[in-house]
Amino acid sequence: MTMKFTQDSPILVTGAAGDIGAIGRNLTAMLLAKGHQVRALVRREDERAEALRQLGAEVVQGDLTDLDLMHRAIAGIKRIYFSMSVSAVYLEATVNTAAVAKHHGVEAFVNMSQMTVTQMSITETTDSPQHKLHWLAEQALAWSGLPVVTVRSTVFLEGFFLRLAAASIRDNDELALPLGNGKTSPISAVDVARAVSVILDDPALHIGHVYNLTGFESTDLDHYARVFSEALGRTIRYRNVPLSEWTDTLREFGVPTHLVNHLAVMAELHVQGRYDRMTDDLFQLTRKMPTSMYDFVKLHAAEFTPSKVTA
Numbered sequence: 001m002t003m004k005f006t007q008d009s010p011i012l013v014t015g016a017a018g019d020i021g022a023i024g025r026n027l028t029a030m031l032l033a034k035g036h037q038v039r040a041l042v043r044r045e046d047e048r049a050e051a052l053r054q055l056g057a058e059v060v061q062g063d064l065t066d067l068d069l070m071h072r073a074i075a076g077i078k079r080i081y082f083s084m085s086v087s088a089v090y091l092e093a094t095v096n097t098a099a100v101a102k103h104h105g106v107e108a109f110v111n112m113s114q115m116t117v118t119q120m121s122i123t124e125t126t127d128s129p130q131h132k133l134h135w136l137a138e139q140a141l142a143w144s145g146l147p148v149v150t151v152r153s154t155v156f157l158e159g160f161f162l163r164l165a166a167a168s169i170r171d172n173d174e175l176a177l178p179l180g181n182g183k184t185s186p187i188s189a190v191d192v193a194r195a196v197s198v199i200l201d202d203p204a205l206h207i208g209h210v211y212n213l214t215g216f217e218s219t220d221l222d223h224y225a226r227v228f229s230e231a232l233g234r235t236i237r238y239r240n241v242p243l244s245e246w247t248d249t250l251r252e253f254g255v256p257t258h259l260v261n262h263l264a265v266m267a268e269l270h271v272q273g274r275y276d277r278m279t280d281d282l283f284q285l286t287r288k289m290p291t292s293m294y295d296f297v298k299l300h301a302a303e304f305t306p307s308k309v310t311a
Contacts (some may be wrong), residue, residue, distance in 0.1 A: 009037070009076055011200055014064060014097070015083040016040035016057070017048035022158065023112065024083060025052070026193035027200075032056050034201055041073050064093035070100040077104065079200050083112035086130050088258045094137040098144050108147050108203035110196055113138055115152040115212050116266075119274065128265035129258060149199050150210040154275055155266065157186045157215070157296050161224070162303065164263075169304045173236050175225045178243040180271035185218035185278055188291040195285040211281045216292040218276050224293055231297035232304055243267055 011031055015024040017040070024040070025048070031038050032055055040057040041064070042049045049059050062069035064084060074080070080101055084093050094111075101109055116126060117135050125132045141148045160177060168176035192213055199206045225238035243264060250260050269275060282290050297304060 009078045010039040010058060011036050011079045011081065012039045012041060012073060012077045013057075013081045014041045015085065016052055016059075017042040017044075017046070018083075018085055023189045023193045023196070024081070026190050027081060027196050028052055028057050029055055030193060030197040031200060034197065036201070039073065039077060065089055065096050067096060067100070070097055071104075074100050074104050074106065077101075078106060079108040079110075079203060080106055081110045081112070081196055081200060086259045086262050088129070088133075090130065090133040091136050091140070095140050098141055098146055102144055102146055106146065108149065108200065108207065109141070110149045110151060110199055110203075111138070111141055112192075112196070113150055113152045115154045115214070115277065116269065116274070117152055118210075118212055126265055126269065128262045130262040131265065147203070147207045149203065149206045149208070151192070151196060151199070151213065152210065153187055153192050153213045154215065154277065155184060155186045155270075156192075157188045157291070157293070160266075161186060161293070161296070162300055166300075166303045168239075169228060169232075169236055170306055173234060174239045175221060175228060175236055176239045176241050177221060178241045178246045178267045178271075179221050180240055181220055181222075182270040182273045183218045183220050183276035184270055185214040185216075185275060186293070187213055187215035187282070188296060191215075191282055191286070191288075191290050194288065195282055198285045211285065212277070212279045213282045214278050214290070216290040218278050227293045228297055228304070231294050232301060 013024050013028050016028050018024050028038050028040050038057045040052045040059050042059060042061050045061050049061065052059050060073050082097055084090055114131065114134050116131050117138060120135045125135055138150060165175055165177055168174045195213060221238040225236050228236040247260050247264050
């Protein structure tokens with residue numbers, strides 16, 4: 001049976017103003033550029049929300065766990081991109097959104113998950129509470145009967161290699177992360193957004209599929225340090241930081257415990273080689289190669305470079 005999809009209703013993008021990864025913000029811009037109407041859900045009214053309005057999005061402010069708000073956000077919507085940052089209420093938010101989406105007869109529900117879920121089952125999760133919430137959310141969506149497309153990405157370049165490592169690279173010429181000698185295949189959030197935009201542009205062929213998205217290559221941190229050196233024109237060395245030292249620093253900066261615990265497990269899984277995976281799903285969706293670490297570093301060179309102090 002051929003499914004017919006509504007073309008003239010807005011697409012809902014949750015997490016549209018998020019800055020870690022920034023999939024939602026990039027996705028909003030891409031969908032608008034393709035001529036779609038976009039309803040962007042944001043947690044708070046700030047300059048990021050206003051920037052989305054300037055792009056042409058309809059902005060709705062609220063909480064994914066708020067039932068009334070989600071009815072207002074989803075009414076008149078036929079396609080949804082669902083994503084939420086690491087949170088202890090992630091499962092509640094997913095089920096709340098899914099229940100309302102089913103009530104309103106949504107035709108495509110694109111769920112942003114994590115590729116670690118690929119290696120989980122009813123008998124084995126990981127020690128990360130967030131990973132378990134993602135796995136449970138995928139189960140609930142499967143039971144819901146919604147027309148779901150699942151996108152599972154590996155670690156983001158913007159997360160570990162920009163947000164968490166930029167300061168040590170900028171100030172100490174060190175790529176300081178607790179990832180051991182494990183290999184990893186980080187991906188740019190912009191590439192993930194591009195893949196999701198392809199799915200939402202024409203969902204019919206994608207309903208029921210799971211896409212595992214990896215980056216340009218899978219290799220160890222010594223290699224990535226050499227890439228940083230080449231791109232920045234100065235020597236950057238990898239320092240394998242003790243995990244306890246790293247998590248203590250995160251706590252000192254006020255990172256929530258739930259997120260710290262999740263990042264710690266991700267680091268341990270890197271050491272075990274669990275992120276040493278490659279697929280061609282991104283290319284099959286977008287017909288474009290993933291962003292390389294070299295190109296990513298060049299793009300963000302200013303954030304990895306010490307400021308010049310004038311006398």
